[in-house]
Amino acid sequence: MADELNDDLSTGTFPQVKKRPPKTRRSGRAKILTSILMTLLCALLGFGYVTQLQNSQSSYSTLSEDELVRLLDETSKQIDNLESQKSQLSEQLKSIQSAADKQKEVERVAKENEESSGILSGRLPAQGEGVVITIGQKDKHIPASTMFTLIEELRNAGAEVMEFDGVRVVTSTSLIDTENGLNCSGQNVEPPYVIKAIGDPSSLQNAVQIAGGVGSQLRVKYDAGVTVKQSDNVQIDSVRQSTDYKYAKTVE
Numbered sequence: 001m002a003d004e005l006n007d008d009l010s011t012g013t014f015p016q017v018k019k020r021p022p023k024t025r026r027s028g029r030a031k032i033l034t035s036i037l038m039t040l041l042c043a044l045l046g047f048g049y050v051t052q053l054q055n056s057q058s059s060y061s062t063l064s065e066d067e068l069v070r071l072l073d074e075t076s077k078q079i080d081n082l083e084s085q086k087s088q089l090s091e092q093l094k095s096i097q098s099a100a101d102k103q104k105e106v107e108r109v110a111k112e113n114e115e116s117s118g119i120l121s122g123r124l125p126a127q128g129e130g131v132v133i134t135i136g137q138k139d140k141h142i143p144a145s146t147m148f149t150l151i152e153e154l155r156n157a158g159a160e161v162m163e164f165d166g167v168r169v170v171t172s173t174s175l176i177d178t179e180n181g182l183n184c185s186g187q188n189v190e191p192p193y194v195i196k197a198i199g200d201p202s203s204l205q206n207a208v209q210i211a212g213g214v215g216s217q218l219r220v221k222y223d224a225g226v227t228v229k230q231s232d233n234v235q236i237d238s239v240r241q242s243t244d245y246k247y248a249k250t251v252e
Helices: 002-006 025-061 065-098 102-121 144-156 201-209 214-222
Strands: 126-136 161-164 167-169 175-177 182-184 187-189 193-198 225-236
Touching: 065 102, 126 161, 126 201, 144 161, 144 175, 144 193, 144 201, 144 214, 161 225, 193 225, 201 214, 201 225, 214 225
Parallel strands: none
Antiparallel strands: 126 193, 126 225, 161 167, 161 193, 175 182, 182 187
16 A cells, blocks of 8 residues: 555655665675685586596506507507598599489499498408407406407407407497306307407407407406417308387488
């Protein structure tokens, strides 16, 4: 009722504006507390960043000269492979753009890539020079993480196709520890494990047997027997069925 009287212009008065209550000490303390928390948060983030940076640097500083040389060689090979793939794709793109019948050229290129993509995706068997690795387990269980590291080392060394105890290794391959051995992408496998890898035999063997590498860890830490045999004809017959993707679709 009082507000209505104050808003009545016939009385010649203006609406009254209520003054804001004075700030209490509580709001001032809240601001101080917020500033302190923000400062602590920034300090923690900075500490975490510096720690991560030091860890990254120390991970390389602890490597031996042979290990650093191996990493450099593997990185150089990966760069060369990517450059080769880039050149091949560029040539195929140019041939499609310059072709009179583009649709026919696209079909030709697709057929040309069908075999290589089938081998890389695991849909087709493969053969070629490479290595056959046999790992025997004694009293100590060899964990899945160590075997996965071995697979990664072989891939970094240029392995194009791999098979783990009869299971085709692809990008989605998983390794899980079991009571009697390992589970490789849903299939139980037991030692001795046989790993076949197609690629440059010398590079693949060096990736396993280099001093301080995964082969040394298997022998020293788990008392495992590790043998690597080079071969001019490594046969990999295991294949993986194509995956039905739920969310990913081909770009049209």
